[in-house]
Amino acid sequence: MTSPKTEYRLPFVTEMEIRFGDADAIGHVNNVAFFRFLEQGRVHFMKAGKGNLSGSGIRDFPYVVAHSELDFVAPLAYDDIVVITMGIGRIGGSSFVFDYELFSKRSGVMAAKGNVVMVCFDHDNNRSMPIPEEFRSTLKEYLTDPV
Amino acid sequence: MTSPKTEYRLPFVTEMEIRFGDADAIGHVNNVAFFRFLEQGRVHFMKAGKGNLSGSGIRDFPYVVAHSELDFVAPLAYDDIVVITMGIGRIGGSSFVFDYELFSKRSGVMAAKGNVVMVCFDHDNNRSMPIPEEFRSTLKEYLTDPV
Amino acid sequence: MTSPKTEYRLPFVTEMEIRFGDADAIGHVNNVAFFRFLEQGRVHFMKAGKGNLSGSGIRDFPYVVAHSELDFVAPLAYDDIVVITMGIGRIGGSSFVFDYELFSKRSGVMAAKGNVVMVCFDHDNNRSMPIPEEFRSTLKEYLTDPV
């Protein structure tokens, strides 16, 4: 077994338990579940970064997903832990990009990599809005280093 | 806020992260997700109790669910942690019962209680089988105290 | 192969496609997915019965699940269609019971049976409320025949 990885390229690192229910009939974690991991990684990031996410209120989540993509590199088992590493790849006026690299905690092997484009969104008025300044500062702290 | 509960009636206690994706359009954790929590609690129990669950092999999970029920007592928020407490309510020849009480970690409030009847199952021959003796011993260590 | 069943004990009959994602690593439809079928059966019932469910508004779904239980009788394959049959088992002041029997469309075999207790709920004031009269009339049309 490869020894677990302790250094990651992307600056925000979080972990989550894989569930038995994330696997499919092939026996590995289903490709759709990986996108659930991305989403939950964002919840961790928002909580850590105070992204206007005050808790259980729906309106406190002023973001929508505009684009999402992943390369699937290696399978994950349902009884492993996924290490979700994230960085901010680009910051625009109302949109920003999360870069992602996901790893098996057990083996240290990369399982998937990709990115998600988020747009700040005013749910009440149903339109995009500029990134709030305080959140923009948070995003800048997590910029992905150029390769 | 109620102070978090530190003592539980049922002897096996484990925790898991609730995911944003466990909530539904009403804004609370969906009733179906609670049954996912029960399943993942069983994975924790099997890992802790060495229930012939050697890892990723499908045949190493020689159990099927025969019955499952829950009373929903109080809602859970998606950004809470669910405390899953479990005990063994009955041990038969090939079947046994998991008692469950689920709590909000944040508030200590009970969210749901119920039970699941499991049957030891020989997937290769497609029939029930007696509880393996070693596993029976494990089950006995976690018997639910009478109320 | 048993010929498909054309008569059912419970008066409301609906169907839904099983998804590949409803199966788990054992290769059958996961027990948790069955509770998803119950929920979607209720959506079909509400749409057919005009249960104050006007469409996409969350407040138009004035019900919560108080109890849910299933006996798992036979496995379902992910490429089958599930026939969800439902009846109203009891009507109280603010609560009522859905009886359920689920079948494989392909084989006609019963896959699961159980019931769900619903409570009419005023989400705005966070408390139960009496069953609206118009909906009570609808429920009466679907009473389960005594066995």
Next chain:
Amino acid sequence: MTSPKTEYRLPFVTEMEIRFGDADAIGHVNNVAFFRFLEQGRVHFMKAGKGNLSGSGIRDFPYVVAHSELDFVAPLAYDDIVVITMGIGRIGGSSFVFDYELFSKRSGVMAAKGNVVMVCFDHDNNRSMPIPEEFRSTLKEYLTDPV
């Protein structure tokens, strides 16, 4: 209301019911559920195209997902039907590409578009394999017209 669309750019057209459980706490179909729609669209395609998918056997699904991406164009409601349109964007030696455009059946509006790269995979020997000739012929019938 826009009248439903009856012509689509991509040659394979299928539909599926959106479930209440596909929505999230924001009230729309969750972005992760869209990738579930892509997967189920592939199941429909494989069944229609005889893609070596003989039914419930896991080994009969000799494909893995190598890449998946979507642009999210407009929200979907949980009580709508999603029209999944698909074409084959590229056929290589062992890989091929599904192009996707997803629509709301109710409004005819495009909800998402993207593509998924599949690799033919020999699960028994854990390696990619050439596209079987019979399946290659099927794929050619569904090539995406150039824009």
